[in-house]
Amino acid sequence: MLKPNVEYTPIFEDLIRKIYGNLYEQKSIDKTNINRSLHMMIERVANARELLVKGIIDEEDYLSIKSDCENRIDILGTQLNDVYKLDVQQKQSLKKPTKCFLKPALIFRGTDNSIELKVASLFLNKDFVYNDPDFISQLKDEVRIVYGSQYSNAKENFEEADILKNISKEQQELISNVIKIELNKGNKISTQNATKVLSFLLKLAEICISIKIKIG
Helix, strand or coil, rough: CCCCCCHHHHHHHHHHHHHHHHHHHHHHHHHHHHHHHHHHHHHHHHHHHHHHCCCCCHHHHHHHHHHHHHHHHHHHHHHHHHHHHHHHHHHHHHHHHHHHHHCCHHHHCCCCCCHHHHHHHEEECCCCCCCCCCCHHHHHHHHHHHCCCCCCCCCCCCCCCCHHHHCCCCHHHHHHHHHHHHHHHCCCCCHHHHHHHHHHHHHHHHHHHHHHHHHH
């Protein structure tokens, strides 16, 4: 069973918070737009009712407009419920997503094949052979670093390239934290591999959140 180095847990939780924050910001915009659309649908039905009373449209037209608006309101109501669901989840603890990080096997509970394939692609090398008994050797380098499997840095290039030029200062700090974690363990990793570690943690966090949103 894979067990991560607990030193990476704070970084993972920080990424979870940031992803939730970005999602919540977008959902807040969605909530405003949904409420506006709901108001428009209600107003449209009221206007249609007024036109019916005035004899400008017949009852068949009115019922058609009313039915269309009711269907749209149902859809908008579902979307609005999803927004509030995310709001509640954001305010809850990070316990469930973090559990998936600490015990990756939990990711597969109640998920579909698309999630399983995504996780396999995230953890394993592309040339993975499914009947290979040496499962650990098929893990990507960044996964082996995070989950404490034996990892050799013999092939690493420690010359600083232009890797950090196109990323934010916040990401640079996280990459530096990854390097420090490994140094504290007596391991030296390149900036390139530290960047891969951060990318892996980010993608894993996104998967964990998508599962939490889907199954609650």
